[in-house]
Amino acid sequence: MNATHILLVHRILDGAEHRDLPLWLGGGWAIDARLGRVTRKHQDIDLTFPGERRDEFEALLASLGGRVTEEMDYGFLADVDGALLDCEPAQWNGRAYELEGVPEGSCPDAAEGVLGGRAVRCNSWDAILWDYFHYAAEVGRAEWPDRHVASYRLACAAVGVAKVEGLRAAFAQQQPER
Structure with a gap:
């Protein structure tokens, strides 16, 4: 499952880069990327996306064969190739993207993690x-x-x-x- 998730994350990030759409890993995969190693078996992939670009993000997932499966109070769940994606929007505050109600710096612009040999953006440790x-x-x-x-x-x-x-x-x- 982990190897499949890593490949999927790379596919999603490739598509996002093509669209100039910033994305951030969250949750367990963000921890692993920030540490630079896989620490456990993962059941889902947490992703943060620009809230005002949700349609573009959903189109990216659809281009990979994905679909939104459930609306949540914080965002939505999606499925791509049998992998569960837990997706949460970040809002632009005029300087940076931020998760709502989380300490400032939640979505750093720089890639602060590595997953499968690839530099990736991750939610901050604080987030x-x-x-x-x-x-x-x-x-x-x-x-x-x-x-x-x-x-x-x-x-x-x-x-x-x-x-x-x-x-x-x-x-x-x-x-x-x-």
Whole structure:
């Protein structure tokens, strides 16, 4: 599955480059790309795309035989060749693309990861951890699948305890009802 996902990511990024459409890996694949190694078996591919260019992004997926399978409150799910894509829009703020409600710098312009020998854009470590904080607010950590526990630990180790604690405190301030 991982080798198939990596090839698919490369196909998607090739098509995106042809359209001058920036895309960012998110979730577990972003962690792996930022670390420069595959750390676990993946079940999906998280992608961030420019929100105002959703039609172009969907056309790219369709050109690869893909289709949107479900609308979500944060974006949509799609299928390309049997691979699940979890797609979330970023918004242009006049300087950069950003994920909504996430610390600034969530979608860096530079390729900050490597996947299958290819430099790739990834969501920032802050955005990756922010996503885990949301997940923890919905699902108790004791109920997390082993793959999420392992990936969260890798992300925490990559940025350090002080950074994680600072981000967690900022998240708690932004989410007072939790």
